[in-house]
Amino acid sequence: MENDKMFELMEKMYAEMQSGFKKVDERFKKVDERFDKMDERFDKVEGRLSNVEDVVLKIEDDHGKKIDALLDGYKQNSEQLARIESEVEKHEEVIIRRIK
Template sequence: MDKDDKMFDLMTKMYADLKQGQENMRKELSSKIDSIDKKVDKTNITIENDIKPKIEVLFDGYKQNSDKLDRIEKQVSKHDEFIIRRIK
């Protein structure tokens, strides 16, 4: 085997190793992307089914408290007017 044949064999082996490394990286990357997709799906499901309803309930409670405070403020305002008239 002459020097050129050895060089060709070495380059062929290096090329095969490089292709195998690329394929391994491609498989690993694909696996990691699939894992991330599953985690994102799980997070979205948690947000839609668990967190979003709780936020809506909190907002409804806030709205009810705000409405109640508005009614109380109107009643206090009526009493203020009555008290001011009585003082004058």
Template sequence: MPQQLFEKSLESFDKRQESFEKRLESLEDGQKNIAEDLNVLKYNFTRFENDIIPKINALFDGWKQHSEQLNRMEEQVSKHEEFIIKRIK
């Protein structure tokens, strides 16, 4: 009888150990997936910093120059408009 109890305990222990090994393997796989996702995020962030931000800055600079040019043109048109109005009166 004690031998049977020992064998059942051993079987139960083996099953638990297998279960823990499966869970550990699952956790390790999850950790690998997280590490891969982190590497992708690092790559995308670096690309964003090095490629996209300078392009956005260049577009903003172009928009700013265009806006300044329009303001200068508007001032010139206003001056001409005033001159024409004075000539008409």
């Protein structure tokens, strides 16, 4: 009789443990599904980030060339102004001598 009660108690404990394991398994499955979804989202984000990086590199290269061209134009303009200024100074000296 005592063995029967003990056996029933052990059966009950075993059933409760199995029920608990099933609940834990279900929760882990849900967590696993969430991680799978997160992995998919991260893969999409990585792909988009890679595309953005490519576009940024292209823009930087394109703008770098344009800035170099602008600086070259500025330098040429400055050199031309310096030449004009020196010619004006020469003429200015001649005009001042004639006035005096």
